[in-house]
Amino acid sequence: MKHRHLAAVIFSMLMLSLALSGCGSAPVKGTLFGPPVGKAPFLRKPRATISIPAIVDARPKEEHEGATVGTRLFIFFGVGVHIRREGNFITNDFLASEQAPAELRTLAMQWIAQEGIAAKVVADGDSDYELRLTIEHLYGTHFAANKQTIVVVGGGNRTDAVVDVHSRNYAPYGNVILKAELVDKRSNAAVWTEHVPGYAQRPAGEERIAEAQNALQLAVADALSTLSQRVGAALDRLGNGPSGPPMVLAAGSAMPPVFAIERMSRFRDFIERVYVDTSSGKVLRHEISPAMDRFSSRPGDWLLSRITAEGVELSPEGYEAFARSLANRYDLRMVDDAAHYHFFGVLGTGAPAASKLP
């Protein structure tokens, strides 16, 4: 009789502890739709049209099947139990999205259109470029570790249970890796290929599965924001991008009356741009605006901007001519960035001073 009572206590404590070591509320079906689709905070002049065909799903098996935190259970007959849970939770198709490729395609079309990267974005049909996407990774995850020891002490007409619990909460993460390829449909040649990552972190807490799902949604938004920037930068390189038609300057052009220098903020969020009067070297205007492309240059370095005082993007040849016309008075050197001249001030006022462009 006493043993049956002890077993009942142990069983109750075991069920309670297993329930307590769970992951918060009951899991709900996941979707990639969540955060608002981004919108360009500056004027865009998109011209190209893009189609986005069905997205290829190349995720590894464990990101479809998911994983739960493993449990180690040791039962001491008549005395108690020791439960140890440790390992990685990974979302499965139900918790991430059962329609991940289709949802991602819809979101990619919305992001590219709303960020002003292309004049028209279609699923199929006529377009200048085709943006082919492959999902290499897409999951929410968190690490987990906790342990509980339940010791039941029976004596006389009473039974006591001693419970020792240790647990630690870890942050959930969202991970998305897309392989992106931009194909020029006129030549059917890939003009740009890159892996585009999206990451997010959520606070550690009790609602770990829900937060892993949130982290995944945020990671999808982060990946599509980066994708928009990268596709925009590639189209700009092709002279067909959202910065508008590039201005072409002839070699040997006269010095422009005003030029701009710029630097990326430390965390790549903003561009600081300073407009300078060419003849006097005086600063005319100072602007801080969101960075169109987080990776367009190295943070902190002053560069000769590729934007004119009128806000027009210079063509590569135009930029070269622009730099050479300024080089009689200003110290400009291509020392780090293949697409920009570094700006070192007025010639002869700093050391070392360059006498000519490399």
Add this chain to the structure above:
Amino acid sequence: MLAASSTGCYWSSQPQAPHRSVELDLAKMPALTIPAPRPLVGTRLIVLGRFDTTAPQPIGGLYDRDEYEVSPLYRTYFFKDGAVEIFEHVSDGLRAAGLTVLKDYAGHAEPALLEAPLRARNPVLVTATVTALQHDQIREPGKTDWEGGRLSVDLRVTEANGSVRFAKTYQIEGRIPYDGRTELLRLLGWKLAETLSNDPAFLAAIAAQPRA
């Protein structure tokens, strides 16, 4: 018999590191010293494309293997731009070797996107994808503190016309004593540059050779 059959251990073997991270075994890892890329002389301009990445988050964690109640892993770290930081350090290391390197920040050194003024200089293009990047802080038994890291990079050298001259995967790993100042990612990046400067096949692909 009943007691014996009712007593038991039931378990599943679980990793002790976040998904797609590995448990770093410091005893098997080489010590990272200040890398010294070999002096080189090159005849061609190198355009190093901004590294892209397939590596996961968290980038690493703080492990205390000396004293813990639940798990050696105490916390995890998020660092979104690790691949770009590695890119900067590899570039610095190659320059320290004596090579002329310009960085393609806005691009991935994609041959089709090379602008005409740069193409006219006939550069050789180096692109790289970071496939693993991990940076852990680890306290070993005896309260000795370490930083450990690993880096895996798929690297490719192409001509401006798109023809591939060279492709190889490089893996760098190592540990350093923790002192609060050493930048592990910088060491990993420079170590990759040092490894590249000692790889004859890479040097042949970029038309460089050891300085006499």
